[in-house]
Amino acid sequence: xxxxxxxxxxxxxxxxxxxxxxxxxxxxxxxxxxxxxxxxxxxxxxxxxxxxxxxxxxxxxxxxxxxxxxxxxxxxxxxxxxxxxxxxxxxxxxxxxxxxxxxxxxxxxxxxxxxxxxxxxxxxxxxxxxxxxxxxxxxxxxxxxxxxxxxxxxxxxxxxxxxxxxxxxxxxxxxxxx
Amino acid sequence: xxxxxxxxxxxxxxxxxxxxxxxxxxxxxxxxxxxxxxxxxxxxxxxxxxxxxxxxxxxxxxxxxxxxxxxxxxxxxxxxxxxxxxxxxxxxxxxxxxxxxxxxxxxxxxxxxxxxxxxxxxxxxxxxxxxxxxxxxxxxxxxxxxxxxxxxxxxxxxxxxxxxxxxxxxxxxxxxxxxxxxxxxxxxxxxxxxxxxxxxxxxxxxxxxxxxxxxxxxxxxxxxxxxxxxxxxxxxxxxxxxxxxxxxxxxxxxxxxxxxxxxxxxxxxxxxxxxxxxxxxxxxxxxxxxxxxxxxxxxxxxxxxxxxxxxxxxxxxxxxxxxxxxxxxxxxxxxxxxxxxxxxxxxxxxxxxxxxxxxxxxxxxxxxxxxxxxxxxxxxxxxxxxxxxxxxxxxxxxxxxxxxxxxxxxxxxxxxxxxxxxxxxxxxxxxxxxxxxxxxxxxxxxxxxxxxxxxxxxxxxxxxxxxxxxxxxxxxxxxxxxxxxxxxxxxxxxxxxxxxxxxxxxxxxxxxxxxxxxxxxxxxxxxxxxxxxxxxxxxxxxxxxxxxxxxxxxxxxxxxxxxxxxxxxxxxxxxxxxxxxxxxxxxxxxxxxxxxxxxxxxxxxxxxxxxxxxxxxxxxxxxxxxxxxxxxxxxxxxxxxxxxxxxxxxxxxxxxxxxxxxxxxxxxxxxxxxxxxxxxxxxxxxxxxxxxxxxxxxxxx
Numbered sequence: 001x002x003x004x005x006x007x008x009x010x011x012x013x014x015x016x017x018x019x020x021x022x023x024x025x026x027x028x029x030x031x032x033x034x035x036x037x038x039x040x041x042x043x044x045x046x047x048x049x050x051x052x053x054x055x056x057x058x059x060x061x062x063x064x065x066x067x068x069x070x071x072x073x074x075x076x077x078x079x080x081x082x083x084x085x086x087x088x089x090x091x092x093x094x095x096x097x098x099x100x101x102x103x104x105x106x107x108x109x110x111x112x113x114x115x116x117x118x119x120x121x122x123x124x125x126x127x128x129x130x131x132x133x134x135x136x137x138x139x140x141x142x143x144x145x146x147x148x149x150x151x152x153x154x155x156x157x158x159x160x161x162x163x164x165x166x167x168x169x170x171x172x173x174x175x176x177x178x
Numbered sequence: 179x180x181x182x183x184x185x186x187x188x189x190x191x192x193x194x195x196x197x198x199x200x201x202x203x204x205x206x207x208x209x210x211x212x213x214x215x216x217x218x219x220x221x222x223x224x225x226x227x228x229x230x231x232x233x234x235x236x237x238x239x240x241x242x243x244x245x246x247x248x249x250x251x252x253x254x255x256x257x258x259x260x261x262x263x264x265x266x267x268x269x270x271x272x273x274x275x276x277x278x279x280x281x282x283x284x285x286x287x288x289x290x291x292x293x294x295x296x297x298x299x300x301x302x303x304x305x306x307x308x309x310x311x312x313x314x315x316x317x318x319x320x321x322x323x324x325x326x327x328x329x330x331x332x333x334x335x336x337x338x339x340x341x342x343x344x345x346x347x348x349x350x351x352x353x354x355x356x357x358x359x360x361x362x363x364x365x366x367x368x369x370x371x372x373x374x375x376x377x378x379x380x381x382x383x384x385x386x387x388x389x390x391x392x393x394x395x396x397x398x399x400x401x402x403x404x405x406x407x408x409x410x411x412x413x414x415x416x417x418x419x420x421x422x423x424x425x426x427x428x429x430x431x432x433x434x435x436x437x438x439x440x441x442x443x444x445x446x447x448x449x450x451x452x453x454x455x456x457x458x459x460x461x462x463x464x465x466x467x468x469x470x471x472x473x474x475x476x477x478x479x480x481x482x483x484x485x486x487x488x489x490x491x492x493x494x495x496x497x498x499x500x501x502x503x504x505x506x507x508x509x510x511x512x513x514x515x516x517x518x519x520x521x522x523x524x525x526x527x528x529x530x531x532x533x534x535x536x537x538x539x540x541x542x543x544x545x546x547x548x549x550x551x552x553x554x555x556x557x558x559x560x561x562x563x564x565x566x567x568x569x570x571x572x573x574x575x576x577x578x579x580x581x582x583x584x585x586x587x588x589x590x591x592x593x594x595x596x597x598x599x600x601x602x603x604x605x606x607x608x609x610x611x612x613x614x615x616x617x618x619x620x621x622x623x624x625x626x627x628x629x630x631x632x633x634x635x636x637x638x639x640x641x642x643x644x645x646x647x648x649x650x651x652x653x654x655x656x657x658x659x660x661x662x663x664x665x666x667x668x669x670x671x672x673x674x675x676x677x678x679x680x681x682x683x684x685x686x687x688x689x690x691x692x693x694x695x696x697x698x699x700x701x702x703x704x705x706x707x708x709x710x711x712x713x714x715x716x717x718x719x720x721x722x723x724x725x726x727x728x729x730x731x732x733x734x735x736x737x738x739x740x741x742x743x744x745x746x747x748x749x750x751x752x753x754x755x756x757x758x759x760x761x762x763x764x765x766x767x768x769x770x771x772x773x774x775x776x777x778x779x780x781x782x783x784x785x786x787x788x789x790x791x792x793x794x795x796x797x798x799x800x801x802x803x804x805x806x807x808x809x810x811x812x813x814x815x816x817x818x819x820x821x822x823x824x825x826x827x828x829x830x831x832x833x834x835x836x837x838x839x840x841x842x843x844x845x846x847x848x849x850x851x852x853x854x855x856x857x858x859x860x861x862x863x864x865x866x867x868x869x870x871x872x873x874x875x876x877x878x879x
Contacts, residue, residue, distance in 0.1 A: 049746055049855040051834075052792035052843055053867070061838065061847060063855050066486040068847045070838040106837045162839045 019121040024151055025092060025111040027075055028083075032111075033118065033144070033153045038094050040106060042114055045089040059110060064093065071108040072160060088113040096160040107160050118151065120144045125153060186227045187280045188471075191273070193220035195557065198269050201262055202560045209250055209257035217265075218247045224272070226407060233279045236272065239290060241404075242297045243268050249301075264296050266561070334363060334394035334420035335402060340370075341413040343384035350409050352389070358405045363395020394420065474587070477547050481734060484537075484544045485830045485849065491537045492851045498530045545732060546584070552630045552639070553581035555594050559601055559628060566605045573612050573623040574605060580630035585637045586732035592709050593639075593729065596702045600641045600725050601626065603699075608645030608723055618720065620644065632731070636711075639727040648717040650674045675717045679703040681813060710736065710753050736831050738848075738858065740824035741807065743788040748820075749829055749848055749858040756808045756815055758823060763802035773872055774801075776817050778808065786818045786868045791843060809861045816865055831858065843867055 022033035048060030048071050057076035061068050071091060075082045091108040098105045125142040138158040144151045197220045200213050221244045228236035243265060249255035271293045278285035337359075341352065359365055370388040380386070393402065399417060406415055505523055556578050567574040585593075609615075609624035616622050627642040650671060657663045657677045669677075681700040706713045711729035730736070738749035739758075765777040766785065774785040785806070789796040806817040829848035834841055834857070845860035 047854075049847075049857065050744075051838075051841055051857065052794075054841070058838075061834070061855050061857075063849045063853055066482040066489075066832075066849065068832050068834055068837060068849075068855055 019119045019124075022118050022120055022151070022153060023092070024115040024118060025090070026113045026115050027078070027080060027111060031115055031149060031151045032074075033120070033151045034092070034094065034156050036117060038096070038156055040093040040095055043091050043093065043108075044087075045085045045091055045110060062091075062108065064106070064108075067106065069093065069106050069108055071110060073110045075110075075112075077109075077159070083112070085110070090114055094156055094160065097157045105160075109160075118144075118146050120146070120151075120153070128152070183231060183280075185471075186231055187276060190224045190227060190276050193224050194269055194273050194276070196220045198266065198561055199557050201266050201269070202564055204257060204262055206257055206259050206262065209253075211251060214247055214251045214257075218244065218251060221247060222407075224276075228276075228279075229404070230408075233276075235285070235290065236275050236279060239268070239272060239275065239294060242294060242301070243272070246297060246301055261300055264293075264300060266564075268293055268297060334392065335397065335399065336418045336420055337391040337393060337402065338388075338416045338418075339391060339406070339413060340388035340415070341385050341409065343381075343386065345385050345409055345412045346383060350412070352385075352387075355405050355409070356389075356391070359391065359393060359402065362397035362401055362405075363393045366392045366394075368392075392420065472547075474548075477544075480544050481548070481830075482832075484541050485832075488537055488541055488830075489849055489851065489853055491533055493853065495530055495534060498526055502527065545586075545734065548587050548732065548734070549584040550587050550590055551582045551584050552590065552637070554590055555597055556581045556628055556630070558594060558598065562598060562601055563605065563626060566602065570605065571611060572605065572609055574609055575623050575625050576628070577625060578628045581628075583630040583632060583637060584731075585729065586734065588733045589637075589709055589729055589731070592705065593727070596705050596713075596727070597639070597641070599698060599702050600727075601628075604641060604643040604645065604723070604725070608643035608647075610646055633728075636728050637731055639729070641725040641727075642722065644722040647719040647721055647723055648675050648678065648715070649719060653677055672714075672716060675715050675723075678715065679713065709733065710751065712753075734831055736829055736848075736858070737826065738829045739807070739826050740850075740856070741788075741805075741820040742822040742824060743792060743820050744794045747824065747850065747854075747856045748788075749856050750807060750809070750818075750861070751845075751858065752826060754809045754811075754861045756810055758805065758807045761801045761804050761806050761817075761819070763800065766801055776806070778815065778817070781815070783808065783815045783817050784865075784868075786816055786864060788818055788820050788864070790871065791864055791867050811861050811865045816861075818861070818864060829856075829858070 021036040023036045023039050024031050024033040026032075046062065048062050050060040051058060051070075054060075057073050059071040059073050061070050063069075073082065089110060090113060091110055092114065093106060093108045096105050096107050097103075124144050126144065128137065128140045128143050130137065139154060141153045141155040144153060197217050200217045200220075204210065204213050204217075221240050225237050225240035225244060228234075228240065246255065246261065246265065250257055250261070255261070271290055275285050275290060277283075339352075339355075345352075356365065356367060368390045370390065371386075373386045373388070374380075375386060402417055403410075406413070409415075502523060505519065559578070560576055563574055563576045566572075604626055609626065610618070610620075612622035615624060625644050627640065629640040629642070631638055654663070654669070654674050654677070657674075657680065658665050662677060662680045663669065678699045679702070681704075703713055706727055706729070709729055710733065711727060713725065713727045715723055715725050717723035736749070737752040739752055739755055741748050741750060759778075761776070767775050767777065767782070769775055775782045776785045785801070787796055787801075801819060804819055805821075805823050806819050807823075808815050808817050810816075829850075831846045832848055834844060834847050841857070841863075843860060843863040844857045845863075846858045847855050848858055850856050
């Protein structure tokens with residue numbers, strides 16, 4: 001799929017100097033993109049070890065070649081209706097800057113399927129309109145149109161931030177799921 | 179540049195430790211040249227490094243220490259108690275200065291200045307409060323030493339500087355030296371091109387030049403030498419006073435004077451102490467064996483990978499066994515093919531056996547990389563004993579054994595403070611003053627033994643004193659008063675002794691005349707427990723006490739009990755488990771309709787349902803016949819109800835925080851033989867969450 005990408009890109013933009021590659025994946029009909037340099041690997045969904053009292057969007061932890069890596073479900077993170085995991089369900093393993101900013105953290109996101117790799121020029125990345133409470137604006141870096149399709153480019157550092165969990169826990173909500 | 183700074187600080191702190199331990203080894207009045215040399219070298223490299231990195235205060239301060247050491251080394255100054263003490267305190271000041279430099283903090287100038295003044299004072303021959311030492315000889319060489327500097331200072335110096343061809347290889351730059359010299363006075367430089375090769379034969383990295391430098395001004399010879407101190411081994415250097423008006427005592431100082439071979443005993447030879455002294459450095463040698471500095475993260479990475487390898491190996495092993503049993507159960511193929519199969523199987527199982535052996539050895543080997551000899555902790559003690567015994571006016575001999583016993587670096591870093599506390603305690607409250615000891619018929623000098631050895635998977639550290647021992651009646655009385663034990667409890671002697679570790683037992687006034695007044699003893703116990711270890715004391719009144727610390731060799735591995743709660747397996751650290759039992763309905767009691775307690779023999783302990791703590795669906799089922807693990811939390815037992823008990827096994831501890839965050843109920847995670855992750859309980863956290871939930875429940879109701 002990556003072979004097609006440059007062709008796409010030439011149509012989209014003539015300016016090649018400020019463009020990044022993005023890996024996109026699907027959540028239902030929607031296509032989301034993340035900076036490809038942050039993608040460590042893509043692996044099939046495999047069972048996880050659950051973490052007691054974690055928020056629902058944290059599925060648990062897996063053993064990634066000896067390292068304990070937590071897995072986040074993007075549907076649940078966005079509050080989209082969850083679907084049963086199937087053969088296409090994949091985990092995109094990302095390198096995320098931790099909340100303290102000085103360290104890197106490896107986390108996996110569960111998505112429906114991976115889609116394409118696109119080059120997107122800086123100028124083609126448009127600011128997302130304010131959608132009120134539909135989605136936290138901090139999670140979005142912008143939007144781009146590719147082949148008449150909309151791709152939502154995510155800011156993974158904010159998306160994968162665990163600060164929310166801390167706040168949940170402080171307010172005592174994280175503990176009880178009744 | 180900062181990475182060089184880091185290395186400089188690391189090396190300097192190591193240097194300080196060397197200085198400290200060697201100073202303590204130094205016998206007053208004798209001054210073993212070898213030891214002084216070692217101290218001098220450590221000081222010298224700190225000075226050099228500090229100068230290079232621009233920590234001028236450090237370099238200046240060290241310079242005075244160095245001068246004093248130099249005089250001790252060449253015998254022109256006696257090794258007095260006062261001088262050694264001053265040097266020891268200077269080491270402390272130097273450490274503070276280096277720490278300040280490292281942290282970019284301000285240093286207490288006054289302290290530095292006063293210490294500086296003391297050192298200067300010694301150099302001038304003031305031995306304030308010193309034991310009357312025959313210093314008559316010291317005065318003369320000093321005048322000699324300072325004379326050339328002042329005399330030469332008036333006019334100037336001629337410096338013949340002939341570098342060896344490889345001087346540039348070490349990164350030295352003559353231009354920098356000239357620039358430094360030019361700051362000392364007026365400079366005129368003549369270059370000697372005699373050795374210069376024609377361009378075709380010239381090796382660009384070699385230096386063919388030599389210089390004759392005339393420095394006019396009031397520079398001290400020491401300052402000039404300092405400029406060349408990094409290259410003194412790589413050049414021929416002579417420094418001559420300009421006018422030659424100083425012809426007698428030291429007309430020419432050839433610079434390799436600073437680091438001579440062990441001088442042929444200018445200090446008094448010490449045949450009496452020789453055997454003991456000879457043995458000591460030998461024992462220390464292994465620690466100084468050739469080594470490389472490697473980041474701990476690299477080591478951890480290897481440990482991780484080896485952990486993976488172990489899991490893969492056990493998977494392969496399982497597959498091999500399955501294959502074998504399959505072949506046995508269905509001997510379908512006969513004749514040649516069957517034989518070939520059997521042969522392959524045999525080769526496979528042999529290979530697997532070898533893989534297992536190699537993997538285990540590799541794992542052990544890798545774990546050993548993190549292991550350091552406990553001498554790193556023990557080496558702090560001589561200084562402590564030295565300082566404290568003079569402060570307390572006690573005579574104490576420190577006997578250390580087993581210092582080569584190894585343990586994990588992380589454990590080591592955390593055991594230092596508790597040990598200092600115990601040693602301090604033994605000195606302060608254990609060993610009596612000489613007159614009391616004499617009255618009790620004991621030798622006036624008390625003995626403190628530090629011993630370390632391996633036992634099973636643990637390291638055992640003993641701190642033994644021959645002091646007064648623990649006064650059991652007082653301890654028991656205090657414990658009853660503090661409510662630590664009930665008045666009618668019957669305790670064994672050992673139980674009474676170990677009461678000093680009980681929380682809430684810390685009071686300053688209690689049994690202050692005996693070892694272990696209990697101040698901070700609970701803190702000692704807490705920190706040792708948090709390392710997965712234990713501490714206990716045995717004591718005999720009038721004879722002394724022995725504190726025994728037992729620690730796991732490594733924090734990377736843990737003995738665990740596997741349990742099941744819900745769909746997951748968890749690991750409970752074995753050290754926290756008191757017992758496991760099957761719940762009997764008769765012993766369950768409700769408190770306030772919410773909390774449950776269990777009657778365990780004579781005591782009531784809280785019941786904690788693991789399912790409830792984890793927020794799993796609990797059918798509120800009758801706990802009868804379910805399994806309960808009794809754990810110790812802050813010294814008190816609690817019963818945690820689990821779904822099932824599995825086996826015990828050793829697990830490699832991995833961090834949850836690296837890629838996730840702290841989980842209140844868990845201390846970490848591990849990878850089981852089948853490659854899945856199991857979380858490791860933090861029983862304290864379990865109890866905390868249980869309490870929180872109880873409270874919230876109570877609020878709701």
